[in-house]
Amino acid sequence: MNWAKINVEKQLIKARNKKITEEGLLHQVKKILEQDEKKENEILKKIEENDGQSISNDFNFELLESDKIYHIEQIKNICITYRLRFLNSHYFKAELPYEAIQQIKQLQKKHQITLSGLKIIAPSKSFRLENADDPLLFAPIGNDYYYLIHKWGNDLHPLRKLYAWPFKSLENLILLIIALSIGITALLPDDLFSKNQTTAEFIMIAFFMVKWIGGMAIFYGFKKGKNFNSAIWNSKYYNA
Template sequence: MRKAEDNLIDQVGQILHDNTFNKKNVLENLKNYNASFTVINEDEVDKDLIFSISEIKKVAISYRLRFIDTVFYKHELPYECVLKIDYLNSTYKKEVQGLKVLSTGKFLKNKNSTDPALLFSPTNLGNYYLLHDWGKPLKWSRAISNWPLRNIETLFLTLIITTLIITLCLPTYLITLDRKATYWCAYRIGVFFHLFIFNMGVTAYITFAFSKNLSTGIWNSEKDFG
Protein backbone atom coordinates (compact mmCIF):
# COMPACT_ATOMS: atom_id res chain seq x y z
CA MET A 1 0.00 0.00 0.00
CA ARG A 2 2.86 2.33 0.91
CA LYS A 3 4.57 1.58 -2.39
CA ALA A 4 1.42 2.41 -4.36
CA GLU A 5 1.15 5.77 -2.59
CA ASP A 6 4.80 6.52 -3.34
CA ASN A 7 4.24 5.69 -7.02
CA LEU A 8 1.20 7.98 -7.14
CA ILE A 9 3.15 10.82 -5.54
CA ASP A 10 6.00 10.30 -8.01
CA GLN A 11 3.58 10.40 -10.96
CA VAL A 12 1.95 13.61 -9.71
CA GLY A 13 5.36 15.16 -9.20
CA GLN A 14 6.40 14.22 -12.72
CA ILE A 15 3.23 15.73 -14.19
CA LEU A 16 3.78 18.99 -12.30
CA HIS A 17 7.39 19.05 -13.42
CA ASP A 18 6.40 18.50 -17.08
CA ASN A 19 3.74 21.22 -16.93
CA THR A 20 6.17 23.68 -15.34
CA PHE A 21 8.76 22.92 -18.01
CA ASN A 22 6.19 23.37 -20.78
CA LYS A 23 5.05 26.75 -19.41
CA LYS A 24 8.65 27.97 -19.14
CA ASN A 25 9.32 26.80 -22.69
CA VAL A 26 6.28 28.69 -23.97
CA LEU A 27 7.35 31.89 -22.20
CA GLU A 28 10.85 31.60 -23.65
CA ASN A 29 9.40 31.22 -27.15
CA LEU A 30 7.30 34.35 -26.61
CA LYS A 31 10.42 36.37 -25.89
CA ASN A 32 12.71 34.88 -28.53
CA TYR A 33 12.49 35.43 -32.26
CA ASN A 34 13.77 32.86 -34.73
CA ALA A 35 13.39 33.41 -38.47
CA SER A 36 13.19 29.64 -39.03
CA PHE A 37 10.37 29.05 -36.54
CA THR A 38 7.82 26.28 -36.97
CA VAL A 39 4.51 27.54 -38.33
CA ILE A 40 0.98 26.29 -37.77
CA ASN A 41 -0.63 24.10 -40.40
CA GLU A 42 -3.91 25.73 -41.44
CA ASP A 43 -5.53 22.32 -41.95
CA GLU A 44 -5.15 21.62 -38.23
CA VAL A 45 -6.87 24.72 -36.82
CA ASP A 46 -10.16 26.63 -37.04
CA LYS A 47 -10.35 28.37 -40.43
CA ASP A 48 -12.51 31.17 -38.97
CA LEU A 49 -9.56 32.27 -36.84
CA ILE A 50 -7.15 32.59 -39.78
CA PHE A 51 -6.51 36.06 -41.23
CA SER A 52 -4.38 37.28 -44.11
CA ILE A 53 -1.74 39.94 -43.61
CA SER A 54 -3.80 42.33 -45.76
CA GLU A 55 -6.81 41.93 -43.44
CA ILE A 56 -4.66 42.59 -40.39
CA LYS A 57 -3.06 45.59 -42.09
CA LYS A 58 -6.47 47.06 -42.93
CA VAL A 59 -7.63 46.80 -39.31
CA ALA A 60 -4.32 48.14 -37.99
CA ILE A 61 -4.46 51.20 -40.24
CA SER A 62 -8.16 51.87 -39.64
CA TYR A 63 -7.84 51.76 -35.85
CA ARG A 64 -4.22 52.98 -35.66
CA LEU A 65 -2.87 49.75 -34.15
CA ARG A 66 0.61 48.21 -34.15
CA PHE A 67 1.44 44.69 -35.34
CA ILE A 68 4.78 43.65 -33.85
CA ASP A 69 6.71 40.58 -32.72
CA THR A 70 6.21 39.52 -29.11
CA VAL A 71 9.96 39.90 -28.57
CA PHE A 72 9.38 43.68 -28.58
CA TYR A 73 6.52 43.45 -26.09
CA LYS A 74 8.16 44.01 -22.70
CA HIS A 75 5.28 42.99 -20.42
CA GLU A 76 3.79 39.64 -19.47
CA LEU A 77 1.02 38.25 -21.61
CA PRO A 78 -2.15 36.84 -19.99
CA TYR A 79 -1.82 33.34 -18.62
CA GLU A 80 -4.60 32.23 -20.97
CA CYS A 81 -2.23 32.90 -23.87
CA VAL A 82 0.37 30.61 -22.36
CA LEU A 83 -2.21 27.87 -21.84
CA LYS A 84 -3.43 28.06 -25.44
CA ILE A 85 0.12 27.97 -26.80
CA ASP A 86 0.93 25.02 -24.57
CA TYR A 87 -2.20 23.27 -25.85
CA LEU A 88 -1.12 23.77 -29.46
CA ASN A 89 2.39 22.58 -28.66
CA SER A 90 1.13 19.38 -27.07
CA THR A 91 -1.72 18.72 -29.50
CA TYR A 92 0.06 19.38 -32.79
CA LYS A 93 3.59 18.57 -31.60
CA LYS A 94 4.82 22.02 -32.62
CA GLU A 95 6.88 24.66 -30.83
CA VAL A 96 4.80 27.77 -31.56
CA GLN A 97 7.13 30.73 -32.15
CA GLY A 98 7.27 33.91 -34.23
CA LEU A 99 4.17 35.24 -32.49
CA LYS A 100 2.88 38.77 -33.08
CA VAL A 101 0.72 41.15 -31.06
CA LEU A 102 -1.85 43.51 -32.59
CA SER A 103 -2.79 46.37 -30.28
CA THR A 104 -2.48 50.08 -29.59
CA GLY A 105 0.84 51.76 -28.96
CA LYS A 106 -0.41 52.64 -25.48
CA PHE A 107 -1.03 48.98 -24.64
CA LEU A 108 2.36 47.87 -25.93
CA LYS A 109 4.13 50.42 -23.71
CA ASN A 110 1.88 50.37 -20.64
CA LYS A 111 1.23 47.05 -18.91
CA ASN A 112 -1.77 48.51 -17.06
CA SER A 113 -3.57 49.49 -20.25
CA THR A 114 -6.96 47.87 -20.89
CA ASP A 115 -6.88 48.49 -24.64
CA PRO A 116 -7.77 45.51 -26.86
CA ALA A 117 -4.99 43.15 -27.90
CA LEU A 118 -4.76 40.11 -30.15
CA LEU A 119 -2.07 37.43 -30.29
CA PHE A 120 -1.32 35.80 -33.66
CA SER A 121 0.81 32.91 -34.83
CA PRO A 122 2.05 32.53 -38.45
CA THR A 123 0.71 29.69 -40.59
CA ASN A 124 2.20 27.57 -43.36
CA LEU A 125 0.36 29.61 -46.03
CA GLY A 126 1.66 33.00 -44.96
CA ASN A 127 -1.42 33.95 -42.96
CA TYR A 128 -1.92 34.41 -39.22
CA TYR A 129 -3.90 32.33 -36.75
CA LEU A 130 -5.62 34.18 -33.90
CA LEU A 131 -4.52 32.49 -30.68
CA HIS A 132 -6.10 34.77 -28.09
CA ASP A 133 -7.65 38.20 -27.61
CA TRP A 134 -8.17 40.21 -24.45
CA GLY A 135 -8.90 43.72 -23.22
CA LYS A 136 -11.83 45.97 -24.05
CA PRO A 137 -13.36 45.74 -27.56
CA LEU A 138 -12.41 48.26 -30.23
CA LYS A 139 -14.77 51.23 -30.50
CA TRP A 140 -15.89 52.73 -33.80
CA SER A 141 -15.04 56.16 -32.39
CA ARG A 142 -11.34 55.22 -32.45
CA ALA A 143 -11.49 54.56 -36.18
CA ILE A 144 -13.22 57.91 -36.79
CA SER A 145 -10.86 59.94 -34.59
CA ASN A 146 -7.81 58.41 -36.27
CA TRP A 147 -9.18 58.64 -39.82
CA PRO A 148 -7.10 61.75 -40.72
CA LEU A 149 -3.87 59.89 -39.87
CA ARG A 150 -4.55 56.77 -41.95
CA ASN A 151 -2.57 57.88 -44.99
CA ILE A 152 -1.50 60.98 -46.92
CA GLU A 153 -4.79 61.08 -48.84
CA THR A 154 -6.99 61.15 -45.73
CA LEU A 155 -4.73 63.75 -44.12
CA PHE A 156 -4.87 65.98 -47.20
CA LEU A 157 -8.64 65.60 -47.47
CA THR A 158 -9.05 66.44 -43.77
CA LEU A 159 -7.04 69.64 -44.25
CA ILE A 160 -9.20 70.66 -47.21
CA ILE A 161 -12.49 69.99 -45.38
CA THR A 162 -11.32 71.74 -42.20
CA THR A 163 -10.08 74.77 -44.12
CA LEU A 164 -13.29 74.93 -46.15
CA ILE A 165 -15.48 74.85 -43.04
CA ILE A 166 -13.47 77.62 -41.38
CA THR A 167 -13.58 79.73 -44.55
CA LEU A 168 -17.34 79.35 -44.93
CA CYS A 169 -17.92 80.26 -41.28
CA LEU A 170 -16.01 83.54 -41.51
CA PRO A 171 -18.26 86.57 -41.99
CA THR A 172 -17.43 88.80 -44.95
CA TYR A 173 -16.49 91.81 -42.79
CA LEU A 174 -13.60 89.79 -41.30
CA ILE A 175 -12.32 88.88 -44.75
CA THR A 176 -12.28 92.30 -46.43
CA LEU A 177 -12.92 95.98 -45.73
CA ASP A 178 -14.68 96.29 -49.07
CA ARG A 179 -18.29 97.03 -48.11
CA LYS A 180 -19.46 96.14 -51.62
CA ALA A 181 -18.05 92.62 -51.40
CA THR A 182 -20.61 89.81 -51.32
CA TYR A 183 -20.42 86.54 -49.41
CA TRP A 184 -19.23 84.61 -52.48
CA CYS A 185 -16.44 86.95 -53.41
CA ALA A 186 -12.86 86.45 -54.59
CA TYR A 187 -11.61 87.50 -51.16
CA ARG A 188 -13.10 84.35 -49.62
CA ILE A 189 -11.26 82.18 -52.16
CA GLY A 190 -8.02 83.93 -51.27
CA VAL A 191 -8.66 83.36 -47.56
CA PHE A 192 -9.25 79.67 -48.25
CA PHE A 193 -5.82 79.23 -49.86
CA HIS A 194 -4.07 81.26 -47.16
CA LEU A 195 -5.73 79.21 -44.41
CA PHE A 196 -4.93 75.98 -46.24
CA ILE A 197 -1.23 76.86 -46.38
CA PHE A 198 -1.32 77.83 -42.69
CA ASN A 199 -3.03 74.56 -41.71
CA MET A 200 -0.48 72.54 -43.69
CA GLY A 201 2.31 74.27 -41.80
CA VAL A 202 0.71 73.58 -38.43
CA THR A 203 0.12 69.95 -39.39
CA ALA A 204 3.73 69.51 -40.51
CA TYR A 205 4.97 71.00 -37.24
CA ILE A 206 2.76 68.73 -35.11
CA THR A 207 3.78 65.71 -37.19
CA PHE A 208 7.50 66.25 -36.63
CA ALA A 209 7.34 67.72 -33.11
CA PHE A 210 5.13 65.01 -31.64
CA SER A 211 6.10 62.12 -33.97
CA LYS A 212 2.55 61.73 -35.25
CA ASN A 213 3.38 59.49 -38.19
CA LEU A 214 0.75 58.19 -40.59
CA SER A 215 -0.72 54.78 -39.80
CA THR A 216 0.41 53.35 -43.14
CA GLY A 217 4.01 53.94 -42.11
CA ILE A 218 3.95 52.62 -38.55
CA TRP A 219 1.35 49.82 -38.42
CA ASN A 220 4.09 47.14 -38.46
CA SER A 221 7.01 49.28 -37.29
CA GLU A 222 8.97 48.14 -34.24
CA LYS A 223 11.31 51.14 -33.92
CA ASP A 224 9.44 52.55 -30.90
CA PHE A 225 9.71 49.28 -28.97
CA GLY A 226 13.30 48.19 -29.53
Protein backbone atom coordinates in the same frame (compact mmCIF):
# COMPACT_ATOMS: atom_id res chain seq x y z
CA MET B 1 -24.30 -12.22 15.21
CA ASN B 2 -20.81 -13.16 14.09
CA TRP B 3 -18.32 -10.34 13.49
CA ALA B 4 -15.52 -10.89 11.00
CA LYS B 5 -12.17 -10.99 12.69
CA ILE B 6 -9.56 -8.44 11.77
CA ASN B 7 -6.29 -9.69 10.34
CA VAL B 8 -3.71 -7.25 11.65
CA GLU B 9 -1.15 -8.24 9.04
CA LYS B 10 -3.58 -7.55 6.21
CA GLN B 11 -4.47 -4.20 7.75
CA LEU B 12 -0.78 -3.31 7.96
CA ILE B 13 -0.28 -4.24 4.29
CA LYS B 14 -3.38 -2.23 3.34
CA ALA B 15 -2.15 0.80 5.28
CA ARG B 16 1.30 0.48 3.71
CA ASN B 17 -0.10 0.24 0.17
CA LYS B 18 -2.42 3.17 0.81
CA LYS B 19 0.47 5.30 2.01
CA ILE B 20 2.59 4.42 -1.00
CA THR B 21 -0.31 5.20 -3.35
CA GLU B 22 -0.89 8.61 -1.78
CA GLU B 23 2.80 9.45 -1.82
CA GLY B 24 3.05 8.25 -5.40
CA LEU B 25 0.04 10.34 -6.34
CA LEU B 26 1.49 13.44 -4.68
CA HIS B 27 4.81 12.84 -6.41
CA GLN B 28 3.04 12.43 -9.74
CA VAL B 29 1.00 15.62 -9.26
CA LYS B 30 4.13 17.52 -8.23
CA LYS B 31 5.97 16.22 -11.28
CA ILE B 32 3.10 17.24 -13.59
CA LEU B 33 2.98 20.74 -12.09
CA GLU B 34 6.75 21.11 -12.42
CA GLN B 35 6.61 19.99 -16.06
CA ASP B 36 3.69 22.35 -16.67
CA GLU B 37 5.57 25.27 -15.13
CA LYS B 38 8.65 24.38 -17.17
CA LYS B 39 6.60 24.42 -20.38
CA GLU B 40 5.07 27.81 -19.48
CA ASN B 41 8.53 29.26 -18.76
CA GLU B 42 9.80 27.92 -22.08
CA ILE B 43 6.85 29.54 -23.89
CA LEU B 44 7.43 32.90 -22.16
CA LYS B 45 11.16 32.72 -22.91
CA LYS B 46 10.47 31.95 -26.57
CA ILE B 47 8.06 34.89 -26.79
CA GLU B 48 10.58 37.27 -25.21
CA GLU B 49 13.42 36.08 -27.44
CA ASN B 50 11.34 35.93 -30.63
CA ASP B 51 13.33 37.60 -33.42
CA GLY B 52 10.71 37.01 -36.11
CA GLN B 53 13.05 34.87 -38.22
CA SER B 54 10.74 31.86 -38.30
CA ILE B 55 8.37 32.09 -41.26
CA SER B 56 6.10 29.11 -40.56
CA ASN B 57 5.04 26.43 -38.09
CA ASP B 58 4.42 22.83 -39.10
CA PHE B 59 0.71 22.73 -38.24
CA ASN B 60 -1.54 19.76 -38.93
CA PHE B 61 -4.00 21.52 -41.25
CA GLU B 62 -6.76 19.01 -40.55
CA LEU B 63 -6.80 20.18 -36.92
CA LEU B 64 -6.85 23.93 -37.66
CA GLU B 65 -10.03 26.02 -37.33
CA SER B 66 -10.53 27.78 -40.68
CA ASP B 67 -12.17 30.85 -39.10
CA LYS B 68 -8.90 31.61 -37.29
CA ILE B 69 -6.73 31.74 -40.41
CA TYR B 70 -5.90 35.20 -41.82
CA HIS B 71 -3.79 36.39 -44.75
CA ILE B 72 -1.19 39.12 -44.26
CA GLU B 73 -3.18 41.51 -46.50
CA GLN B 74 -6.25 41.17 -44.25
CA ILE B 75 -4.11 41.85 -41.18
CA LYS B 76 -2.44 44.82 -42.90
CA ASN B 77 -5.82 46.30 -43.86
CA ILE B 78 -7.13 46.11 -40.26
CA CYS B 79 -3.91 47.62 -38.87
CA ILE B 80 -4.03 50.53 -41.33
CA THR B 81 -7.75 51.16 -40.76
CA TYR B 82 -7.49 51.25 -36.95
CA ARG B 83 -3.85 52.46 -36.62
CA LEU B 84 -2.55 49.26 -35.05
CA ARG B 85 0.78 47.47 -35.27
CA PHE B 86 1.56 43.86 -36.21
CA LEU B 87 4.91 43.05 -34.58
CA ASN B 88 6.94 40.18 -33.16
CA SER B 89 5.88 39.14 -29.66
CA HIS B 90 9.37 40.17 -28.47
CA TYR B 91 8.28 43.83 -28.58
CA PHE B 92 5.09 43.32 -26.56
CA LYS B 93 5.70 45.02 -23.19
CA ALA B 94 2.72 43.71 -21.23
CA GLU B 95 2.51 40.21 -19.77
CA LEU B 96 0.63 37.62 -21.78
CA PRO B 97 -2.53 36.52 -19.96
CA TYR B 98 -2.70 33.02 -18.50
CA GLU B 99 -5.35 32.06 -21.07
CA ALA B 100 -2.98 32.88 -23.95
CA ILE B 101 -0.25 30.67 -22.46
CA GLN B 102 -2.75 27.84 -22.07
CA GLN B 103 -3.88 28.24 -25.70
CA ILE B 104 -0.25 28.00 -26.86
CA LYS B 105 0.31 24.87 -24.76
CA GLN B 106 -2.85 23.24 -26.10
CA LEU B 107 -1.89 24.03 -29.71
CA GLN B 108 1.62 22.67 -29.22
CA LYS B 109 0.28 19.48 -27.65
CA LYS B 110 -2.44 19.09 -30.27
CA HIS B 111 -0.10 19.58 -33.24
CA GLN B 112 3.03 18.09 -31.62
CA ILE B 113 5.10 21.18 -32.43
CA THR B 114 6.88 24.06 -30.69
CA LEU B 115 5.38 27.35 -31.85
CA SER B 116 7.77 30.07 -32.99
CA GLY B 117 7.68 33.39 -34.83
CA LEU B 118 4.65 34.59 -32.83
CA LYS B 119 3.24 38.02 -33.69
CA ILE B 120 0.77 40.35 -31.99
CA ILE B 121 -1.72 42.95 -33.25
CA ALA B 122 -2.09 45.83 -30.79
CA PRO B 123 -1.91 49.65 -30.54
CA SER B 124 1.59 51.19 -30.58
CA LYS B 125 1.49 51.91 -26.83
CA SER B 126 1.36 48.15 -26.14
CA PHE B 127 4.84 47.59 -27.62
CA ARG B 128 8.41 48.43 -26.62
CA LEU B 129 9.27 50.37 -29.75
CA GLU B 130 12.76 51.38 -30.80
CA ASN B 131 13.21 55.11 -31.39
CA ALA B 132 13.78 55.67 -35.17
CA ASP B 133 -6.32 48.08 -26.05
CA ASP B 134 -7.04 44.90 -27.95
CA PRO B 135 -4.11 42.50 -28.53
CA LEU B 136 -4.38 39.44 -30.81
CA LEU B 137 -1.73 36.69 -30.77
CA PHE B 138 -0.85 34.97 -34.08
CA ALA B 139 1.42 32.15 -35.22
CA PRO B 140 2.72 32.03 -38.81
CA ILE B 141 1.44 29.12 -40.91
CA GLY B 142 3.44 29.93 -44.03
CA ASN B 143 2.85 31.59 -47.41
CA ASP B 144 1.83 34.85 -45.64
CA TYR B 145 -0.97 33.19 -43.65
CA TYR B 146 -1.32 33.46 -39.86
CA TYR B 147 -3.31 31.50 -37.30
CA LEU B 148 -5.09 33.38 -34.50
CA ILE B 149 -4.16 31.79 -31.16
CA HIS B 150 -5.82 34.08 -28.63
CA LYS B 151 -7.48 37.49 -28.18
CA TRP B 152 -7.68 39.31 -24.87
CA GLY B 153 -8.27 42.74 -23.37
CA ASN B 154 -11.01 45.22 -24.23
CA ASP B 155 -12.45 45.86 -27.68
CA LEU B 156 -11.37 48.98 -29.55
CA HIS B 157 -13.30 52.19 -28.99
CA PRO B 158 -16.10 52.53 -31.60
CA LEU B 159 -14.67 55.91 -32.70
CA ARG B 160 -11.11 54.61 -33.19
CA LYS B 161 -11.70 54.09 -36.92
CA LEU B 162 -12.77 57.74 -37.21
CA TYR B 163 -9.73 58.86 -35.17
CA ALA B 164 -7.37 56.81 -37.35
CA TRP B 165 -8.92 57.88 -40.69
CA PRO B 166 -6.81 61.09 -41.17
CA PHE B 167 -3.61 59.09 -40.58
CA LYS B 168 -4.56 56.35 -43.04
CA SER B 169 -2.92 58.17 -45.97
CA LEU B 170 -1.68 61.59 -47.14
CA GLU B 171 -4.85 62.03 -49.22
CA ASN B 172 -7.05 61.56 -46.14
CA LEU B 173 -5.04 64.12 -44.17
CA ILE B 174 -5.26 66.69 -46.99
CA LEU B 175 -9.04 66.19 -47.24
CA LEU B 176 -9.38 66.72 -43.48
CA ILE B 177 -7.25 69.89 -43.58
CA ILE B 178 -9.34 71.30 -46.46
CA ALA B 179 -12.61 70.43 -44.70
CA LEU B 180 -11.44 72.03 -41.44
CA SER B 181 -10.22 75.12 -43.29
CA ILE B 182 -13.55 75.61 -45.07
CA GLY B 183 -15.45 74.99 -41.83
CA ILE B 184 -13.39 77.50 -39.81
CA THR B 185 -13.59 80.07 -42.62
CA ALA B 186 -17.38 79.71 -42.73
CA LEU B 187 -17.56 80.39 -38.98
CA LEU B 188 -15.65 83.68 -39.27
CA PRO B 189 -17.78 86.87 -39.31
CA ASP B 190 -18.49 88.13 -42.84
CA ASP B 191 -17.36 91.66 -41.98
CA LEU B 192 -14.07 90.61 -40.36
CA PHE B 193 -11.93 91.92 -43.26
CA SER B 194 -14.48 93.88 -45.31
CA LYS B 195 -18.08 95.03 -45.05
CA ASN B 196 -19.30 92.76 -47.83
CA GLN B 197 -17.22 89.60 -48.17
CA THR B 198 -17.01 88.27 -51.71
CA THR B 199 -16.55 84.67 -52.85
CA ALA B 200 -12.98 85.46 -53.88
CA GLU B 201 -12.21 86.75 -50.38
CA PHE B 202 -13.77 83.62 -48.84
CA ILE B 203 -11.58 81.39 -51.05
CA MET B 204 -8.49 83.46 -50.19
CA ILE B 205 -9.17 83.20 -46.43
CA ALA B 206 -9.83 79.46 -46.79
CA PHE B 207 -6.52 79.13 -48.67
CA PHE B 208 -4.64 80.81 -45.82
CA MET B 209 -6.47 78.53 -43.36
CA VAL B 210 -5.27 75.50 -45.35
CA LYS B 211 -1.69 76.79 -45.12
CA TRP B 212 -2.02 77.50 -41.38
CA ILE B 213 -3.64 74.16 -40.43
CA GLY B 214 -1.36 72.26 -42.84
CA GLY B 215 1.70 73.93 -41.31
CA MET B 216 0.53 72.98 -37.81
CA ALA B 217 -0.05 69.39 -38.93
CA ILE B 218 3.42 69.15 -40.49
CA PHE B 219 5.05 70.68 -37.40
CA TYR B 220 3.18 68.28 -35.09
CA GLY B 221 4.02 65.31 -37.32
CA PHE B 222 7.75 66.04 -37.36
CA LYS B 223 7.92 66.95 -33.67
CA LYS B 224 6.11 63.80 -32.51
CA GLY B 225 7.66 61.53 -35.15
CA LYS B 226 4.26 60.59 -36.53
CA ASN B 227 3.71 58.74 -39.78
CA PHE B 228 0.82 57.32 -41.78
CA ASN B 229 -0.82 54.02 -40.86
CA SER B 230 0.37 52.33 -44.04
CA ALA B 231 4.00 53.06 -43.06
CA ILE B 232 3.90 51.96 -39.40
CA TRP B 233 1.59 48.92 -39.28
CA ASN B 234 4.54 46.49 -39.23
CA SER B 235 7.34 48.85 -38.14
CA LYS B 236 9.23 48.30 -34.87
CA TYR B 237 10.30 51.96 -34.74
CA TYR B 238 8.49 54.55 -32.64
CA ASN B 239 9.07 57.35 -35.13
CA ALA B 240 8.73 55.29 -38.31
